[in-house]
Amino acid sequence: MAEEKKQADHPNSLNVAIVGGGIAGASIALYLSELGINVSLLEKGPSLVNGPPICHLHAGGNLYREISEQQCLTLLAQSVDLLRLYPFAADYRPTVLAVPEHDSGTPLQLLPRLHKLQSEYQRLIDQDSKNKVLGDSQDYFRLFEREELEALALQEPLQNPQSLAQWMIPVAKYVDLDKLKFPLIMVQEYGLNLFRLSASCTLSLQENDHCQLFTNTTVNNIVASESKQSWIIDYQQGGINKQAEFDYLINAAGFRSGVIDDMLGFKRDRLVEFKAAYVARWSDCNSLWPEVVFFGERGTPNGMAQFTPYPGGYFQLHGMTEDITLFEQGLVASNEQSAQPRLADKFIHKIDFQWSEEEIIERTQRSINHLTPYIPSFQSAQIGAKPLFGAQQIPGGEPSLRAATVSFVGARYARCETVKASSVLTSADEIVEQMIAQNLLAAEIKPSRYFPITQGISEQAINEQAEKLAQQRHYPLSLAHLNSAKHSAA
Known part of the structure; x- marks a missing residue:
C-alpha cells in the first residue's frame, strides 16, 4: 500500500508498458504520455499503425446497416473525439x-x-x-x-x-x-488516412519525454512479479534479449492479443x-x-x-x-x-x-x-x-460488433479491444479511470481531450512523415495524401 500511495502522490513514477503499436496502442501511449504518465511502447514492427486497412472515420456507423443503433451513436461520439485528436489524418x-x-x-x-x-x-x-x-x-x-x-x-x-x-x-x-x-x-x-495517422502518432510520441518507443521489439514472455504488484517483460530488440519491470500492463497487441493473455494464463473469448x-x-x-x-x-x-x-x-x-x-x-x-x-x-x-x-x-x-x-x-x-x-x-463471439473498448483483469492489466479506430480514446479514458480507482494515479489526474504536443505538430511534418512511411511500406505516395481540398469543402 505504501508503494501505491507513493505512486498516487507522484503519478509520473507509474511505469506503464503497452504491448502493440497499432492504432490502439499508439494512441493510448500518446494519451497517457500527454498526461505525464511514463509509458514504454513495445512494437514488433519497424513503425506504428501498420495493421488492418483503416480508411474510414466511422462517424455514426453508416457503413453498417446491420449494427445496433446504440453502436452507431457510440461510434459517432468516439469519432468526434478521434477527429479532434488527429485532425491532419482526416x-x-x-x-x-x-x-x-x-x-x-x-x-x-x-x-x-x-x-x-x-x-x-x-x-x-x-x-x-x-x-x-x-x-x-x-x-x-x-x-x-x-x-x-x-x-x-x-x-x-x-x-x-x-x-x-x-x-x-x-x-x-x-x-x-x-x-x-x-x-x-x-x-x-x-x-x-492510415499513413497520416501513423505519422501523427509517431511524431507526437517522439516529442514526448514521457514515452519510450521500442520498435522492432518482440515480447517473448511476461510474468507477474513475486509481489504481484508489477510485471516482468522479457523482450528482444535488435537481436539482444532484455528484461524490464513495469507497474501496469496494457495489452494492445491487436489480433495477437490472445498470445499475451496466454502468457499470463488469462482466458478470453474473442x-x-x-x-x-x-x-x-x-x-x-x-x-x-x-x-x-x-x-x-x-x-x-x-x-x-x-x-x-x-x-x-x-x-x-x-x-x-x-x-x-x-x-x-x-x-x-x-x-x-x-x-x-x-x-x-x-x-x-x-x-x-x-x-x-x-x-x-x-x-x-x-x-x-x-x-x-x-x-x-x-x-x-x-x-x-x-x-x-x-x-x-x-x-466475444459476435462478428458484427464494432463499438468495443477495454477489459480488465485485476488492478494492473488492461486489454485494449478496439475493433474500430474511433474507440481508442474511450479505451484510454477507461484505463485512466481504472488506474485512479486502484489508487495507482492521483485523483486529480483526469481523462482529457487536451493534447498540446500532438496538436502542436505541423501539417508539413505530418506530410513528410506520412510520405516516408508510404515509401518504406512500398505504397504510392498518393496514399499518404488527402483527397479533399480542405475542411470547409465538406
Whole structure:
C-alpha cells in the first residue's frame, strides 16, 4: 500500500508498458504520455499503425446497416473525439450511401437512424463547440433524388467542391443510376488516412519525454512479479534479449492479443478476422470523388462494395465477398485451450511476409470487377499497389460488433479491444479511470481531450512523415495524401 500511495502522490513514477503499436496502442501511449504518465511502447514492427486497412472515420456507423443503433451513436461520439485528436489524418470528404436495385433493403430504411445521429451530433456540439468537426449538424446528411442527380450529371466535376451537391457531381456523372434505388444519401462520413495517422502518432510520441518507443521489439514472455504488484517483460530488440519491470500492463497487441493473455494464463473469448482492401489506379479519372458505398449482403456475391478515393486516380476497394475482402476460413474463434484464435498459416504468412504476385493480381482484378457494374468506366482501372491488409480482433463471439473498448483483469492489466479506430480514446479514458480507482494515479489526474504536443505538430511534418512511411511500406505516395481540398469543402 505504501508503494501505491507513493505512486498516487507522484503519478509520473507509474511505469506503464503497452504491448502493440497499432492504432490502439499508439494512441493510448500518446494519451497517457500527454498526461505525464511514463509509458514504454513495445512494437514488433519497424513503425506504428501498420495493421488492418483503416480508411474510414466511422462517424455514426453508416457503413453498417446491420449494427445496433446504440453502436452507431457510440461510434459517432468516439469519432468526434478521434477527429479532434488527429485532425491532419482526416480526409474531409463526404460518403455516398447507395442501395442497389438487387438489394432487399431501401434507402428510406436508413433515415430514422440518420435523424437520431443528426440530433446526437447537435447535442455533442451544444455540449462543447469544439465537437463541431463534421460540419454543421443540419448538413450531417442529405438526400439526392434521381431528377437532381440527372441535372448534376450535366455539370463538370470541380477540383474544389464547396457544397454537398458539388461533391455529388462525379457520382451523378459516372455511376449507372439504373442500378440503384433512390434517393442516394450523402453523409459526413470522412476518410481516415492510415499513413497520416501513423505519422501523427509517431511524431507526437517522439516529442514526448514521457514515452519510450521500442520498435522492432518482440515480447517473448511476461510474468507477474513475486509481489504481484508489477510485471516482468522479457523482450528482444535488435537481436539482444532484455528484461524490464513495469507497474501496469496494457495489452494492445491487436489480433495477437490472445498470445499475451496466454502468457499470463488469462482466458478470453474473442474472434479474429483477416481482411484485405485493394489499390487500383484509374488513370482516366481526374475528378475529386466522395467515397461511395454500394450496400450488399456480407459474404454473398453481391456483398457491399466500397470505393475510397485518393489523389492521382488511386482508389482503395473493398468487396465484402469471400473472393475479395473476406476470405474462406478468415474468421476464427478462441477456444478453451487458448485465448488466441488461430488463423491458418496462409494468413499469417501474408501478414508477416508477403502475398504471391498471382493472388495480388487476381484479387485486385476481382475488386475492380465488383465495382464496374455500378461505375462502368472503372473497368479501365489497373492494379495500383499491393493490397492493404491485416487481421482485427473482435471481443466475444459476435462478428458484427464494432463499438468495443477495454477489459480488465485485476488492478494492473488492461486489454485494449478496439475493433474500430474511433474507440481508442474511450479505451484510454477507461484505463485512466481504472488506474485512479486502484489508487495507482492521483485523483486529480483526469481523462482529457487536451493534447498540446500532438496538436502542436505541423501539417508539413505530418506530410513528410506520412510520405516516408508510404515509401518504406512500398505504397504510392498518393496514399499518404488527402483527397479533399480542405475542411470547409465538406
